[in-house]
Amino acid sequence: MQKENQKPNFEFIALMAALMSIVALSIDALLPAIPNIGEAIKSVDSTDNQMLITMIFLGLGVGQLFFGPLSDCYGRKPVVYLGMLVFGIASVICIVAPSLEWMVFGRILQGIGLSTARTIAIAIIRDTYKGDYMARVMSFVTAFFILVPIVAPAIGKVILDAFNWQAIFYMQLGCTFLVGVWFWKRQPETLRPEYKIPITTHMFTDGLKEFLRYRETVAFTFVSGLVTGAFLVYLSASQHIFEDLYDLKDTFPYIFAGLSVSIGLSTFSNGKLVLRFGMRKLSFMALIAFCGNATLFVLLFWSSPNPSVIILVVFLFLQFFCLGFMWGNFRSIAMEPIGHIAGIGAAINGFVSTVISVPIASFIGNFVEDRVLPLFIGLALCGFASLAIFMVIKKTKRLVTS
Numbered sequence: 001m002q003k004e005n006q007k008p009n010f011e012f013i014a015l016m017a018a019l020m021s022i023v024a025l026s027i028d029a030l031l032p033a034i035p036n037i038g039e040a041i042k043s044v045d046s047t048d049n050q051m052l053i054t055m056i057f058l059g060l061g062v063g064q065l066f067f068g069p070l071s072d073c074y075g076r077k078p079v080v081y082l083g084m085l086v087f088g089i090a091s092v093i094c095i096v097a098p099s100l101e102w103m104v105f106g107r108i109l110q111g112i113g114l115s116t117a118r119t120i121a122i123a124i125i126r127d128t129y130k131g132d133y134m135a136r137v138m139s140f141v142t143a144f145f146i147l148v149p150i151v152a153p154a155i156g157k158v159i160l161d162a163f164n165w166q167a168i169f170y171m172q173l174g175c176t177f178l179v180g181v182w183f184w185k186r187q188p189e190t191l192r193p194e195y196k197i198p199i200t201t202h203m204f205t206d207g208l209k210e211f212l213r214y215r216e217t218v219a220f221t222f223v224s225g226l227v228t229g230a231f232l233v234y235l236s237a238s239q240h241i242f243e244d245l246y247d248l249k250d251t252f253p254y255i256f257a258g259l260s261v262s263i264g265l266s267t268f269s270n271g272k273l274v275l276r277f278g279m280r281k282l283s284f285m286a287l288i289a290f291c292g293n294a295t296l297f298v299l300l301f302w303s304s305p306n307p308s309v310i311i312l313v314v315f316l317f318l319q320f321f322c323l324g325f326m327w328g329n330f331r332s333i334a335m336e337p338i339g340h341i342a343g344i345g346a347a348i349n350g351f352v353s354t355v356i357s358v359p360i361a362s363f364i365g366n367f368v369e370d371r372v373l374p375l376f377i378g379l380a381l382c383g384f385a386s387l388a389i390f391m392v393i394k395k396t397k398r399l400v401t402s
Contacts, residue, residue: 011186012128012137012187013137013140013141015182015183015186015187016121016124016125016137016141017141017142017147018179018182018183019080019117019118019120019121019179019183020117020118020121020141020142021147021148021179022087022114022117022172022175022176022179023060023114023117023118024148024149024152025148025152025172025175026056026087026110026114026172027053027056027152027235028148028149028152028153028156028235028256029152029153029155029156029159029168029171029172030052030053030156030165030168031053031152031153031156031238031239031252031253031256032153032156032157032160032239032252032253033156033160033165033168034049034052034053034239035049035239035243036160036164036165037049037052037103037165038100040165041097041098041099041100041102041103042099042100043099043100046240046244047365047366047369048100049100050236050237050240050362050365051100051104051107052103052104052107053232053235053236054232054236054358054361054362054365055104055107055108055111055358056107056108056110056111056114057111057232057354057357057358057361058108058111058354058358059107059108059109059110059111059112059113059114059115060111060112060114060115060118060350060354061111061115061350061351061353061354061355061358062108062111062112062115062351062354063083063086063111063112063113063114063115063116063119064115064118064119064346064347064348064350064351064354065204065347065348065351066112066347067079067082067083067115067116067119067120067347068119068123068343068344068345068346068347068348068350069197069203069204069207069343069344069347070082070343071116071119071120071123071191071343072191072195072196072197072203072207072341072343072344073196073197073198073199073203074196075189075191075196076120076123076124076127076189076190076191076343077183077184077187077189079116079120080116080117080120080180080183081180081184082116083112083113083114083115083116083117083120084113084116084117084176084177084180085113086109086112086113087110087113087114087176088113088173088176089109089113090106090107090109090110090112090113091106091110091169091172091173093105093106093109094106094107094110094169095166095169095170115350117179118350119343119346119347119350120343120346121141122138122331122335122346122350123190123191123343123345123346124187124190125137125138125141126335126339126345126346127190127191127192127339128190130336130339133275134332134335134336135270135274135279135328135329135332135333136271136274136275137271138328138329138331138332139267139268139270139271139274139328139329140267140268140271141328142263142267142324142327142328147264149256149257149260149263150257150260150261150264151257153252153253153256153257154253154254154257155171156168156253157253159171191343195340197341197344203344204344207341207344207345207348208344208348210338210340210341210344210345211338211341211344211345211348211349214337214338215393215396216333216334216336216337216393217333217334217335217336217337217338217345217349219389219390219392219393220330220331220333220334220393221334221348221349221352221353222352222353222356222389223330223386223389223390224327224330224331224334224349224353225352225353225354225355225356225357225360226356226357226360226382226383226385226386226389227290227323227326227327227330227382227383227386228327228353228354228356228357229356229357229358229359229360229361229364229378229382230360230364230378230379230381230382230383231320231323232357232358232360232361232365233360233361233364233365233368233375233378233379234316234375234379235361236361236365237365237368237375238252238256239252240368241368241372241375242255242256242309245306245370245371245372246306246309246312248309255309255313258313258317259313259316259317259320260320262316262317262318262320262321262324263320263321263323263324264324265321265324266286266320266321266322266323266324266325267324267325267327267328268324269324269325270282270324270325270328270329274329279329279332279333280329280333280394282325282329283325283326283329283330283333283390284390284394285325286322286323286324286325286326287322287326287383287386287387287390288387289318289322290319290322290323290326290379290383291380291383291384291387293315293318293319293322294319294376294377294379294380294383295380296315297315297373297376298373298376298377298380301373301376302373305371306371306372306373307372312372315376319379331349334349335349360378360382364377364378
C-alpha cells in the first residue's frame, strides 16, 4: 500500500487538500464577519470575539482523541462521515446562537467535527506514502490547501455583503456536502485489515505508550504546537490588526490572501525540493530564518510605533514563507515512525500540538491591542523554543549513530 517512489496522483492530492480545506474555510471565511457576529450576539469586545477563531482549534484538538482511535478500529471513511454529521449539527447551532457562549460552543463543536477531516487526511497520506515521499505529498496537499485561505476571506466578505453572516455557515455546509460526496465516490479505504485495532478499554493508552517510544515523534509534535501557536496569534488577531489598527477594512481580505500566497509558494517549493535535500534539512534552515526574521522586527520596532502597513506585510510575508517549509515537514517527521498506529498517532500528534498552540495564541493575543510588536515577540519566542528542541534531537541522533 505504501508508495516510496511513485509520483503522487493528482486527484488524491486534490481530494486530501479538499478534506483539509473544509477546516480552513470554516475558519478564514468567517474573519470579515466577526464584527457583524459580535454585534448580533451583543459581544463588543474584540478580544472576546477572537475566541470565534481560537476556540475552533480547541475542538480540532479534542475531537482527534476520539476519532483518530476510531479510525484505527473501523477504517478511515466511516469516521470522516461521522465527523461531517457533527459539523453539520454544530453549524446549525452557530446560525441560531443567541449569545457569545452559544456561538463559542458551536465553534468548538464545529472543530470536533472537522477534526476527522484533518486527522484522517493525514492518516490516509501516512497509510499510502512514507519517508520523504510522504513529506512531498504533504507539501503538495498543503500547497493546494493554501488556496482556500487565499480566497476564503474574500468569499466571506462577498457573501456577507450580499446576504448576511449566517449565509457563510450555509456556504460551509454546502462545500462540506460536496467534498463528502467526492470522498465517498472516489477514495478507497486505506486502512489495511491487518492494521485494524479492536476496541478495548486500554486501546488509547497502548497507542500513547507506543507513541511515546519514538523520541523524534514526541519532539516534533511539540515543535508543531509551538509554531502553530505563534501562527494562531496572527490568525485570530489579523482582523483586529488590519481593520482596527491600520483602518483597512475593505482591503483586509486581499492582504490576507497575499500573505497566504507566501505559504503556498513555499509549500509548493518544498514539495519540489524535499527529495533533494530531505525534510529535516529544509525545515531546520527554514526555522532558523523564521527566528531571524521575527527577531529583526522586534529589534527594529521595540521602542517605535507600528510600522507602515507595507513594512508589516513584508515581514509577515517572509515569516509565512518560512512556515511553508516547516508545517508539512514537521508533521511528516513526527508521523514517519508510527505508520502502524497512524490513526491514533495522528490524533495524539494533533491533540498535543493543539493543547500547546491554543493557550499560546490566547495568551499572546491578549497583548495585541495597540501594537503588532507582541505578535513578533511571540513568533520569535516560539521559534527559538522550537529551534532548541530541534537541535537537541539532532545532537541526540548524532550521538546514537556514532
